[in-house]
Amino acid sequence: MxxxxxxxxxxxxxxxxxxxxxxxxxxxxxxxxxxxxxxxxxxxxxxxxxxxxxxxxxxxxxxxxxxPLELTAYQQKYKQAKITYLERKLNELKKDVA
Structure with missing residues (x-):
């Protein structure tokens, strides 16, 4: 059932x-x-x-x-996290090419 x-x-x-x-x-x-x-x-x-x-x-x-977080502080934190992620991915791609 x-x-x-x-x-x-x-x-x-x-x-x-x-x-x-x-x-x-x-x-x-x-x-x-x-x-x-x-x-x-x-x-x-x-x-x-x-x-x-x-x-x-x-x-x-x-x-x-x-x-609560301030909107500008939250957006800045998100942008910084995205930059860090993209830099890490770029370094991984550079290692794959080399």
Whole structure:
């Protein structure tokens, strides 16, 4: 006998919150838009909902307030990570050619 799969109320709430964040002018909105460009709307919603759930879990577990990042600081951090990744890939390609 198969049981009908019921939607989880918590996951629905996090997905709704992620969907609401897509046009906001903060770092979570920027994250949502990057994920949407990477994998589409559903991918972005699930990824952002996962990030929101992780933030919520850490807040409840450690009993701390949410301290959001500034948008410019988040974008700078992302750009630096991308530069580091591309430099590492370039060095790997140089080793393959040589």
């Amino acid at each position: 198969l049981l009908k799969k019921k939607p989880n109320v918590a996951s629905q709430a996090f997905r709704n919150a992620a969907n609401a964040v897509q046009r906001s002018d903060n770092w979570l909105g920027d994250y949502y838009r990057r994920m949407k460009a990477k994998g589409g709307n559903k991918y972005a919603m699930v990824a952002t909902a996962n990030k929101l759930a992780t933030i919520y879990y850490k807040m409840v577990l450690n009993k701390i307030e949410f301290n």
